[in-house]
Amino acid sequence: MAVYNFGSVNIDHVYTLPHLPAPGETLGATSHTVGLGGKGVNQSVAAAKAGSQVWHIGAIGVRDGWVRERMEGYGVDCTCLREVAGDTGHAMICVDAAGENSIVIAAGANVNQDRDFVLSAIGRAGAGDTLLLQNETDLQPDAAAAALAKGMRVIYSAAPFSVGAVRAVLPHVTMLVMNAVEAEQLCTATGMDLDRIPVPEVLVTLGAKGAMWRSNRTGEEIEVAAPRVTPVDTTAAGDTFIGYVAAGLDLGMPIRAAMEWAGRAAALKVTRHGTADAIPSAADVRDFRVSPS
Incomplete structure (x- = not known):
């Protein structure tokens, strides 16, 4: 089995x-780092570090060949990463002193995808493999429908x-993942409770509550x-959780076990500064000793 992540x-x-x-305020940073990220990369790295075979599309x-090299260094297959x-x-x-974050994104190449290339990459997969998707690229409905x-x-x-x-991608989804705020937004916009959303499975992350x-x-x-x-940095905690859940299911775990494993991985991630580069390995998660909340 394998995980494909468009x-x-x-x-x-x-x-x-x-x-x-605050609006109009200028602050001096106490540190600045440049690293690897994006919801897609974070989830790919998490799933790869968890032990799945991962193909990133x-x-x-x-000009950014180092990005490919770093992803491959974490075990992500970048054959389907186009330049x-x-x-x-x-x-x-x-990131503030409590670990909370505020993020501004410039999409760049993420919204310059090629439909034929993406569908060809998904064509490598087999029945029972997993496709991960997020809202930071174009062509999501096409990819989901093909998968x-x-x-x-x-x-x-x-x-x-x-x-x-x-709404565009939901007919082609088997598991919809949201945080609590996104779930509330979706229910408000559609006028439906979660149990009426037309998707087989719903997964809602609740931050420190699980x-x-x-x-x-x-x-x-x-x-x-x-x-x-x-926590020292909550950035990429949700992506770590999702990547580990996907890997757990890909490796044959029941959903509860995959969620518990993913929760430990996300908890360990928030004790570290950074995004993809700070996501823990399966060995790190295994050795992580914490008390349940």
Whole structure:
């Protein structure tokens, strides 16, 4: 089995600040780092570090070969990562003393995808493989439809949230993933509770409270608690969780076990500064000793 991720690739500029800036306020950063990120890359790196075979489908600028090299160093297969004229996507991430963040994204190559290239890449997959998607690229409905037609598991992160994007891709999704705010936005926009959203499975991340999964086919619900930690940087915690859930399912875990494993990985991630480069390995998660909340 394998995980395919049609996802964003960003170069992250991370600024550590005493607090997040207010409108009109200028702050001096206490540190600045440049690293690998984007929801797509974060999820690919998480799934690869968890132990799945991961193929990343996407695009970067021709000048940023180091991005490919770093992804491959984390175990991500970048055969299907296309180089295009122009810039790789990038993000400006501000992180305050409590670990909360504020993020500005420039899409760059992430919205310069080629439909034939993407569909050809998905054509490599087989029935039972997993496709991950997020809202930081174009062509999501095309990719999801092709994957579902092949009998793949299609896990879609509705972030950054757009009700139009969700509606377009939802018919081709097997698991819809949102955080609590996104779930509330979707329910408000559609006038439907989660149990009426037309998708087989819903997974809602709840931050420090853990996560909730629901089967809209059977009505079964599962809740898992999050380990108690002191966060220093919450950036990429959700992506770490999703990547580990995808890997867990790909490796044959039941959903509860995959969620509990992913919760430990996300908890460990928030104790580290950074995004993709800070995502823990399966060995790190195994050795992580925490108390349940």
